[in-house]
Amino acid sequence: MSEDFHLEPLPADADTGDLLEALGPIEERPPESQYCVFRSGRERFCLPVLDVEEVLDWPLLTKLPLGPAYLVGIFNLRGAIVPLIDIAITEGRRPGLLPKHVVVASLRAESHHEDLRIGIASAGKRAALHRYVAARRSTGASSGFAAAVGSLSRAIDLGVIGRFWVEICGVMLAQPAAPKQAALWEAVMKSRLSSTVWTLVLLNGVVGSFVLWLAFNAGKKAGEASFLDFGSPAGGSALFAIVLALVTWIILAWRFGALLGPVQALAEFSERLAAGDPRARAEVNSNDELGYIAENLNRAVAKVSKATINQDANDALQRSITELLSVINQVARGDLAQRGKVTNDALGNVTDSINYMLDNFTKVLERVRKAAMEVTACSNNILVAADEMQAGATQQDQEITNTSSAVEQLTVSMKQVSNNAEASAEAARRALDAAEQGNRAVRDTLEGMQRIRASVQATAKKIKSLGDRSLEISEIINVINDITEQTNLLALNAAIEAARAGEAGRGFAVVADEVRKLAEHSRSATKDIAALIKAIQAETNEAVVVMEEGTKEVEGGAQLADQAGRALDAISNVVRQSAELVQEISLASKQQVRGTEGVAHAMQIISSITRQTSQGTRGTVATVSQLVKLSDQL
Template identity: 45%
Template sequence: MTTAKTVKPMEGSRSRSQIIVLFIALIVFIMLLFANFAYLNTQSNYDKQYISHAGELRVLSQRIAKNATEAAAGKAAAFRLLSDARNDFSQRWGYLKKGDPVTGLPAAPPAVHKEMQAVQRDWEQLLSNTNAILASEQTVLSLHQVAATLAETVPQLQVEYEKVVEILLQRGAPASQVALAQRQSLLAERILGAVNTVLAGDETAAQAADAFGRDANRFGQVLNGMLEGNAGLRISQVEDKDARARLLEISELFQFVSGSVDEILETSPQLFQVREAASHIFSLSQTLLDEASMLANGFENLASGRSLDIIGGYVLGLLALGSIILIGLVMVRETNRQLHETAEKNDRNQNAIMRLLDEIADLADGDLTVTASVTEDFTGTIADSINYSVDQLRDLVATINLTAGQVAAAVQDTQATAMQLAEASEHQAQQIAEASGAIAQMAQSIDEVSANASESSAVAERSVAIANKGNEVVHNTIHGMDNIRDQIQDTAKRIKRLGESSQEIGDIVSLIDDIADQTNILALNAAIQASMAGDAGRGFAVVADEVQRLAERSSAATRQIETLVRAIQADTNEAVISMEQTTTEVVRGARLAQDAGVALEEIEGVSQNLAELIQSISNAAQQQTTSAGQISLTMSVIQQITSQTSSGSTATADSIGNLAKMASQLRRSVSGFTLPDTQKTPGPH
C-alpha cells in the first residue's frame, strides 16, 4: 500500500514536468509566430508606403507640369499650386531616400537603387526649372497685370481717336491730320497685338517686343505733334477746341502705355526664360512619370517576393498546434490518474459518513440529548460541529419557551391601546373631509374669477394686436406712396430728358435740312455748268439731276421728322404736367395716412394700458387660485395621512392579535424538542 502511494506522486510529478516543457515550447513557437507576423506586417506596411509614395510621385510629376504651364501663362493661383506640388514631391522623395522618422519608414532598399537614381536625375532638372519659375513669380504676374491693363487702355485710345477723326471731319480739318488720327488707331491695335505676342512667348516674341517699343514711341511722338506741332515730322498742331480736349484725354490714357514700355522690354527676357523652363518641365514630366512607374513596379515586386517569410509563419503555426495536441494528451492521461485516486478516497469517506448518520438519527425526531462520536476521519470535524450546534439549539429552545410567554402577556395590553387609537383616527378623518370640501368650493369660485380675468386679458391683447397691425398697414401705405412719388418723379425726369433729346434731334434735323438745301443749290449750279459745257457736260448734268432729287427727298424727310419731333415734345410736356399733378395727390394721400397712423398709435396706447390692468387682475386671481389649490392639496394630504393612520391603527391591532397567535404557535412548535431536565422552563402564569 505504501509503495503504491509513493509511485503515484512520482507519476504526477513526471506528467507535470512534461506539461511544463510542452508549454514552454508552445510559448516559444507562438512568440516566434507573432514575431514573424509582426515582421511581415511591418514590411507589408512599408511596402504600402513605398508604393503610395511612388504613385504620388507619378501624379505630382504631371501636376507640376500642368501648374508650370499655367504659371507661365500668368495665373496667380498656379504659382501656389506649383509650390505645393514641388514641396510635396520633395517631401515624398525624401521619405523614399532617407526614410520617414514619424512613421518609422526606412529608406528604400538597395533592390530599387537603380530606379531611384533614374528618378533622382530627372527630378533634379525638373526641380531647378520649377524653382526658376517660382523665383520669377512677381515678374510674370506684374507683366501680365500690365498686359491686362493695356488690353483695357488701348481700346479706349482707339475709341477716343475715332471721336477725334469725327470731329476733324466735321470741322473740315486738313486731310493729313485726319489721316494721322486714323493711323493712330491702327498703331494702337498693333501695340496691343505686340504685347499679346510677347506674352505668348513663341519664336516671334523677341521681335514683337522690339516692335512694341517702336510703335509706342511712334504713337507718343505723333500724339505730342498733334497737340504741340512737330515740324520735323511735318505734323501740324490741331487747333479745334473739341479735338484738343479729346487729344488731352488720349494723352492721359497713353501715360500708362508709355510708362509700361520699359518694364515690358526689361522683363520680357525673363518671361521667355520662364516659358522655356515650363516647356522643359513639360518634356521632363513624361520621362519622370515613366521612371516613377518603374519605381512603383520595383516596390510591388519586393512585396510579392516575401512568400518565404509567410511559409515560415505557417511552419511555426503547425509546430505550435502540435505542442497544443501533445499538451492535451498529457493532460488527459494525468486527469484519468487523478480520477482513479479520487474514487478510492470517496469510498473511504462514504463509510465514515454512514457511521455519523447512524449516530445522529434520533436528532431528526427532536431529541436534543444526542451526542456524535469525534474520530480522526474527515467526519470528525463534522461530528464536533454537530455537537456544538446541538448545544446551541438546546439553549435556543429554552429561550424561546421563556420569551413566548412574556410576548403573549404584552400583546394583550398593546391590542387594547391600538383599538382606541383607530377609533380616534376615524373621527379626525371625518372632520378633515368636511374642511376639505369647503376649501374646494372656495377654490372653484376663485378659478371662475381667474378664467374671466384671463379671457378679458386675451380680448385686450387682441385689441392691442389689431391696433398694432393697423398702424403697420398705415406705415406701409405711407412708404408705398413715397415709393410711388419717387418713381413718378424719376419718370418725369426721364420724360424731360426725352424732350431735351427730341430738341437735339430737331437741331440735327435742321442741320440736315440746311445740308440738303446747300446740296440742292450745288446741284443747280452743277446743272448750269453742265448746260454751259454743252455735249461734254451732258453726263455730269444727269448726275446733278440725281443729286438734286436726292436733296429734295432729304428735305422732305427732314420736314416729316421735324413734325414728329414737335409732336413728341408736346406729348412729353403734357405727360410731365400730369405726373406733377399725380405727385401732388400722392403727397396729400400720404399726409392723410400719416394722420390715421397717429390716431391708431393713440388707440394702441390706450388698449395697451387696458390690457396691462386686466393682466394684473388675472395674475392676482391666478395667485389666489394657486394658494387655494395648495391649501386644498394640503388638506387632502392630511386627510390621507389620517386615513392611513386609522388604517395603520386597525392593522396594528390585527397584527398584535396575530402576534399573540404566533407566540402560541411558537411555543407549540418547540414543545416537540426533548431537553435535559435541568433546561426545562415552565410556561407563563
C-alpha cells in the first residue's frame, strides 16, 4: 500500500472523495481552509482540520470511558452511538473486528508539537490498526487541540443474511493537558532541578578553592617550617586542609550515596519493568527530585497496569464477542442448538439474553411446526369441503337451469291465465249489461200490465172473447216461469263457479253464456207477450164484457212479471259480483305474471352467481392445494 499524506489548501476543483454530509459540500468551504489529504493506492481522500470551537459544542460527542487519556470522545455523524467493534479507539491495542474499510482520526498534543494521526484499516486485515503520521506542525503550548473527520463506506458479510453497505462517519477527538498548567509545571520542575545542580557545583567550587588556598599557603611556608610540625602555622594549615578535605569527601560520599541508592532502585525498577513485571514499583524514599520521579514512574506504571488489565478485559470481551458471533453465524445457518458461553464480563448478560431468545425461538418454532401441521390438516379438510362445494355448486347450477326453464313455462301459462281472466271479465261485463237490459224490459212489462189492467175495465166484454188468447198468454207465462227457474238454477251454478274462480274460469264462461242465452230467450218471450197483449188490447175493445174475468189473470201475470223482475235483479247482482271477482282474478293474474317474471330474472341472477361461485371454488381449491404444499414444506 502506498501512502502520501500532507496538509494543503484544497483547490475548489479538487477531487474530494467521500466527505461528510454534516460538514456540507466541499465547495461551500473557503479554498484557504486546511485539509488533510492522503492517498491509498489510486484512491484519494480529504479530511478537514477543525478547531476546537467547531466541534466541542456538537451534541453528538460520545465520551470514551476507556482508552488513552488524550482521547476525549468520538463523534458519530450517523445519529447513533458507534459501537467499539466498528472503530478502534485505543492506540497500541488489538482493535478487534475492524470493518474492511474505515477511516478514523486522532490527535496527540505534546508539549511542543502535535501529531495528527490517521488510522487506516486496510482491506481484509482485521488484526491491527496501521497508523501513519500525516503531518507535524509546531503549535506551542497555547494552541489547544484539533480534530479530523473521515467518511468511507464499508461492507459487512453476514453469511446467509446477505451483504449490504453501511456508511461509517466518525470523529475521534484528542485533548492534551491544559497549556498553562503544563508550562507552569515544566518551569517548576526545571527550577528545582537547576537549584540542586547549582548547589552541588557551588559547594564543589568552594571546597576546591579552599583546598587550593591551603595548598598555596602550605607551599609558601614550607621553607619556613616543617610540614609535619603541627604546632607551627604551616603544619596547622596542612592539618586543617586534610581535615577539611576528609570532611568534604565524607559529605560528597554521603551525598552521592544518597543519590546512588535511588538511582540503583530506579535501575532495578526499569529492569523489572522491561521484563514485563506489572507489579514493579520504584522504592525511593526521598523527598527530592528522585523521589518525585519515582512517584511519577509508579503512577505511570499503575496507569499502564490498569491499561493492561483493561486490555486483558477488552481481549476477553473481544474473544467473547468472537465466540458469540461464531454462535450467531451458526444459528444463522440454521443450527438452533448452538448456545453462547455466558461469562462474567459485560457481554455475559447479552449472551444470556441471546441464549434465552434462542430458547424461546426454538419453542416458537416448535409451536410453528405444530401450527403448520394443524394448518395442513385444516387445509386438507378445507380442500375436501371445497371439492364438495364445487360439486354442489355444479349441481346447483344445473338445478337452477332446470328451475329457470320451469319458471319460464309457468310465466307463459300465467300470461295465458291472465288473458283468459281478462276475456272472462269482459264476458261478465256483457252478461251484466244483458241482465240489466232484461230487468228494464221486465219493468216495462209490469208497467204495460198495469196499463192493461186499467184498460181491461173498459174492454171487459172484448177480453172475454179472447179467452183462448188468454190461454196462450198463460202458456207464455208458464214458459216465463220455466225460464225463471232455469235462470235461478244458472244463477246458482254461476255462484258456485265464481267460488272456484281460479280453476273454473272457463266453466264460468259457459255458465255466463247460458245466462246470456236465457236472457235473450226471456226477451223474445217478452216480445211475444207484448204482441199478444197488443192483440188482447185490440180484442179487449171488442170484448169489454169478458174483461172482468180476465182481470184476475192479468193481475196474476203482473205478479209473475214482478217475480221475474226480482229474479232478474238477483241475476244482475250475481253477475255484477262475478264480474268484480273476474276483474280481481285478472289483476291477480297480471301481478302473478309480473312476479313470475321477477322470479325468472332472479333465477338468472342466481344462476350467474352460482357459476361465479363455482369458479371461485375452483380457485379456492387451487389456493388450498398450494397452502397444503406450503404447510408440508414448513
